[in-house]
Amino acid sequence: MSLIALQNARPETAIVLGSGLGAVADAFGIESEVAYGEVPGLSASTVPGHAGRFVLAQHHGKPILLAQGRRHLYEGLTAHEVTASIRFMHEIGVKRVVLTNAAGAIHENFHVGGLMLITDHINLQGTTPLLGGPNFHDMSEVYSRSWCEKFHAASLEIGLKLHAGVYAGLLGPQYETPAEIRMLRTLGADAVGMSTVAEAIQARALGMEVAGISMLTNWAAGLRAQTLHHAEVVEVGKTAGMYLARLLKAAV
Numbered sequence: 001m002s003l004i005a006l007q008n009a010r011p012e013t014a015i016v017l018g019s020g021l022g023a024v025a026d027a028f029g030i031e032s033e034v035a036y037g038e039v040p041g042l043s044a045s046t047v048p049g050h051a052g053r054f055v056l057a058q059h060h061g062k063p064i065l066l067a068q069g070r071r072h073l074y075e076g077l078t079a080h081e082v083t084a085s086i087r088f089m090h091e092i093g094v095k096r097v098v099l100t101n102a103a104g105a106i107h108e109n110f111h112v113g114g115l116m117l118i119t120d121h122i123n124l125q126g127t128t129p130l131l132g133g134p135n136f137h138d139m140s141e142v143y144s145r146s147w148c149e150k151f152h153a154a155s156l157e158i159g160l161k162l163h164a165g166v167y168a169g170l171l172g173p174q175y176e177t178p179a180e181i182r183m184l185r186t187l188g189a190d191a192v193g194m195s196t197v198a199e200a201i202q203a204r205a206l207g208m209e210v211a212g213i214s215m216l217t218n219w220a221a222g223l224r225a226q227t228l229h230h231a232e233v234v235e236v237g238k239t240a241g242m243y244l245a246r247l248l249k250a251a252v
């Protein structure tokens with residue numbers, strides 16, 4: 001598909017698929033795709049487990065845009081650069097976006113392989129895509145409460161346990177130390193990852209409705225006897241991605 005065809009389809013809903021979650025697009029039925037490299041200002045991710053393309057699908061008779069793979073600050077990019085795809089979505093008419101990611105579980109009641117609806121975030125990345133101007137945007141409801149309710153209703157409908165909590169976004173790319181995880185828990189974080197917050201801030205600043213879902217791929221550092229490996233994060237994401245696809249299809 002050409003970039004023009006993607007623009008002409010005017011999808012109003014988009015889903016950004018995080019680490020190992022790219023296959024969720026298959027569940028929607030891929031209609032056509034455009035590599036990020038074909039979109040001015042965008043480029044493919046350098047991270048294993050992240051494809052770099054937009055996929056157009058149809059859901060309930062409406063076009064839906066899926067972004068397979070995202071850019072991260074830890075690749076050495078600025079917050080403005082990692083949020084280029086959000087501005088592109090806004091330009092082509094996207095009004096609401098679901099941001100998904102892989103995250104480490106901090107809350108003791110959570111389970112690995114489970115999903116957490118993001119109710120709020122803590123930005124510990126030390127930067128924001130809004131740098132450079134007096135962009136004093138309100139961030140008191142980054143993640144749409146009404147959309148959260150729809151996700152909860154959809155999870156009950158399909159019999160899926162959906163956790164809810166606060167996502168702490170860190171810079172990475174190294175995983176956290178046990179001391180950092182204890183600090184995050186004290187600060188009120190329920191899950192930890194290295195993405196999403198910059199995109200959520202950018203989308204809200206543009207007036208888009210935002211939802212966020214974390215796939216809990218592992219216990220955060222120090223909470224269990226384990227060491228963390230990216231390949232495992234991607235692997236858990238693949239198996240649990242099936243549940244995420246069902247939830248997204250029911251809620252969007």
Ligand code: HPA
Nearest residue numbers: 102103104192193194220
């Ligand atoms: N920490 C940070 N990012 C992550 C983790 C984690 O434990 N798991 C998946 N992404």
